Amino acid sequence: MKKTVIATALLAVSASPVFAAAENYSIDTPGMHASVNFKINHLGYSWIVGRFNDFSGNFVFDEDNAANNSVDITVKTASIDTNHGERDRHIRSDDFLDVSKFPEATFKSTSVTKDDDEGEYVVKGDLTLHGVTKPVEFEIEQVGAGDDPWGGFRRGFEGEMEVKLADFGIDYDLGPAAATVYLEVHLEGVRK
Structure with missing residues (x-):
């Protein structure tokens, strides 16, 4: 009788539909297949474009339940690169990022919701x-x-995402066109 109960239980489990579980990913090496980029308006005439060359992070993805999803990224602020040495030194100074005092910037999600069926999500954090x-x-x-x-x-x-510099205590006056920085992330993760 005991063997019959165990066999029945095993059959029931094997016949149940398989549900995807949350998967853990490490963000691929910066410069290889992931990037944290930004752009900021220059005098209302054009854009200054740059990136951060040193960052790391992880994300969790559950296709069936977006509430299980999360992302965590740490950026080394001194790794900023706008392809102009003098400008980069100024951005690293206490006029802007003050990298000696604040060597890292971080993002930690607090919630993820699925926005539609096309693979778009709203991330809050x-x-x-x-x-x-x-x-x-x-x-x-x-x-x-x-x-x-x-x-x-x-x-x-x-x-x-859009970031208002003044919201983060960066008040160096670049003019009204440069009040907002647009951060752009491309995250390719390798499943652990």
Whole structure:
């Protein structure tokens, strides 16, 4: 009788539908397949574009339940690169990022919700920049997922958020056109 109960239980479990579980990913090496970029308006005439060359992070993805999703990124602020040495030194100074006092900027999600059936999500979280932590919200979109040539599995997202410099205590006057920085992330993760 005991064997029959165990066999029945095993059959019931094997016949149940398989549900996807939350998957953990490490963000791929910066410069390889992930990037944190930004742009800021220059005098209302054009854009200054740059990136951060040193960052790390992880994300969790659950296709069936967006509430299980999360992302955590740490950026080394001294790694800022606008392809202009003198400008980069100024941005690293206490006029802007003050990298000696605030060597890292972080983003930690507090919630993720699915926006539609096309792979778009709304991410809310805490952005810490220049020693100030503020809640922010942005949309991300899944770019794709699948096996890689090295035997791993990868998943990628992209998104953009607006950051008002004054909200984070950066009050150097660049004119009204440069009050907002647009952060753009491209995150390719390798499943752990």
